[in-house]
Each structure stands twice: as structure tokens, then as C-alpha cells.
Amino acid sequence: MCDQWKEEFEYAVQVARAAGAVIRKAGECEIKVQTKSCAVDLVTQTDDRVEKIIIGSLKEQFGEGTHCFIGEESVSKGKPCVFTDKPTWIIDPVDGTTNFVHGFPFVAVSIAFAVNKKLEFGVVYSCIEDKMYKARKGHGAFCDDEQIQVSDVKDINKSIIISEHGTDRSPEKVSKIFSTMQKILRIPVHGLRGSGTAATNMCLVACGASEAFFEIGIHCWDIAAGVVIVREAGGILLDVDGGEFDLMSRRMVSANNKTIADRIIKEIEIFEVVRDDAEI
Ligand SMILES: O=P(O)(O)OC(CO)CO
Numbered sequence: 474m475c476d477q478w479k480e481e482f483e484y485a486v487q488v489a490r491a492a493g494a495v496i497r498k499a500g501e502c503e504i505k506v507q508t509k510s511c512a513v514d515l516v517t518q519t520d521d522r523v524e525k526i527i528i529g530s531l532k533e534q535f536g537e538g539t540h541c542f543i544g545e546e547s548v549s550k551g552k553p554c555v556f557t558d559k560p561t562w563i564i565d566p567v568d569g570t571t572n573f574v575h576g577f578p579f580v581a582v583s584i585a586f587a588v589n590k591k592l593e594f595g596v597v598y599s600c601i602e603d604k605m606y607k608a609r610k611g612h613g614a615f616c617d618d619e620q621i622q623v624s625d626v627k628d629i630n631k632s633i634i635i636s637e638h639g640t641d642r643s644p645e646k647v648s649k650i651f652s653t654m655q656k657i658l659r660i661p662v663h664g665l666r667g668s669g670t671a672a673t674n675m676c677l678v679a680c681g682a683s684e685a686f687f688e689i690g691i692h693c694w695d696i697a698a699g700v701v702i703v704r705e706a707g708g709i710l711l712d713v714d715g716g717e718f719d720l721m722s723r724r725m726v727s728a729n730n731k732t733i734a735d736r737i738i739k740e741i742e743i744f745e746v747v748r749d750d751a752e753i
């Protein structure tokens with residue numbers, strides 16, 4: 474029982490590594506860029522190709538009938554984002570597409586697996602850095618073969634906090650995002666950072682480089698794998714209002730401990746986003 478999903482986990486690590494190699498190679502050639510929801514929400518042929526490779530490999534290995542798949546590019550092409558109790562793979566083939574397009578060197582493959590809507594394991598392959606972050610429920614979190622742990626800092630004044638700006642440039646949202654960031658900077662914290670990939674940001678919390686990462690507007694595929702990695706590294710997940718974390722809500726605070734999380738939550742200006750599992 475304790476080794477349940479071990480085979481799936483180990484296969485996911487292999488698939489993520491192979492997918493990362495495809496992304497690295499594609500980055501050496503000319504990248505054709507298209508847009509999705511708005512002018513700054515970018516997608517490339519590599520996103521589509523890598524998602525097909527990942528889902529194809531998983532289907533071949535574990536059968537199409539029993540497992541479900543939520544993939545960023547499939548959903549953006551109209552596949553409903555339905556999260557059921559069935560074994561479900563949640564995949565972001567290229568997290569940090571904008572970074573990939575610009576050659577900004579933080580791009581990750583994110584693969585998570587959930588059963589009964591509970592996340593069982595997560596794999597984040599930061600493929601330019603060649604770092605494999607992975608965690609299985611109850612088995613700890615690792616970067617390559619080294620076990621990782623969140624930072625033990627409790628004093629917000631000694632923290633580095635991560636957040637991102639997202640792709641929604643409506644004046645109201647941009648103003649709330651920057652107002653929150655200003656308030657956090659003025660606490661003061663040691664610094665505000667953002668790698669451009671939510672999956673990598675969560676791994677930076679998991680390995681103790683940052684005390685917290687929060688964002689409103691991220692998607693389940695950006696963070697699902699990171700959620701397991703942060704939890705297994707000893708960190709916590711909360712909603713931006715301090716309530717229970719909900720993977721489909723597009724709102725998240727991940728932190729090394731509750732003291733840091735609560736302090737940040739006090740400053741977050743919340744704005745509305747449409748849930749990932751909303752019926753459209
Ligand atoms: O590059 P992607 O997959 O669009 O994801 C972004 C946020 O949505 C970075 O995490």
C-alpha cells in the first residue's frame with residue numbers, strides 16, 4: 474500500500490526528463506509564437522508537441538480507459554477541465570512559455586497525478602537548469618537525489634517572497650497585483666522575486682530559497698505538481714483568503730510555514746478569477 478503509485482511516479486520522472494530534452498532542443502531552433510487568451514498569453518508548437526508526447530506516453534503505459542488527463546494545451550483547445558475521482562494526470566508541458574520564447578532560462582515540465590481528487594505525486598523538471606524536482610505523498614521531496622526542505626524562517630522581515638504578474642493586463646487587476654507587491658515590499662521583506670514559471674517558483678519554496686509564493690490567476694496545471702513538492706518538503710498550501718487551498722480555484726499561497734503565509738495573506742488584494750473547472 475505504501476508503495477502505491479510508485480510505478481506511475483517513476484514513469485512520470487522519465488517522461489518529464491524526455492519532454493525536457495525535447496524543449497531544450499526546440500529552444501535551439503526558431504520558435505514560432507502564437508497567442509491564446511490575449512496578446513501576452515503565448516503558445517508555441519513545442520507546447521502542443523510536448524503535451525502530445527507526454528499524454529501519448531502515459532496512455533501507452535497505463536491505458537487510456539482508466540486514467541484521465543488534464544493538459545494545459547488540450548484545455549485551451551476546448552477540452553473540458555473536469556476533475557473527477559478517477560486517477561488523473563495534470564500536465565503543463567511547458568511552464569514558462571514566455572521564458573521559453575525569450576530564452577529566459579527557467580522553463581519547466583510539470584506532471585502531477587491525483588486519485589479521488591487528492592494529489593499523490595508531482596514531478597517538476599526545470600529543463601534548462603537540468604534539475605528534477607519530485608515528491609510522492611508520504612515519501613519526502615527531492616531535487617535530483619537530494620532531499621529538500623522548506624526554510625525555517627518565521628520572521629517575514631527575513632524572507633524572500635515570490636509572486637508573478639500573470640497575463641491579465643486589465644487596469645483593475647494590474648493595480649491590485651502591484652498594490653499587493655508594494656505592501657509586501659514595504660513590510661519590509663528582503664526581496665520580491667519571480668522566475669516566470671509557477672512550477673519552478675513552488676520548487677524554490679520547497680528547497681528553502683524562498684519563504685513563499687502566492688498568485689491569483691494561475692491554473693491547476695501550473696501548480697499541481699508543485700503542491701505535492703511543497704507539502705512533502707514541509708510547507709503548506711492555503712487559499713489567498715487564508716481558507717483551505719482548492720486546486721481548481723486559481724488562487725494559491727504556498728509557504729514554508731503558517732506564520733509567513735498568514736502575514737502575506739494580510740496584504741493580498743483579492744480579485745475575481747474564473748475557476749478552472751467552471752462550466753463555460
Ligand atoms: O507558461 P505557462 O504554462 O502559460 O504558465 C505561466 C502561468 O500561467 C507560468 O507559470
Ligand SMILES: [Mg+2]
Binds near residue numbers: 569671
Ligand atoms: Mg504553466
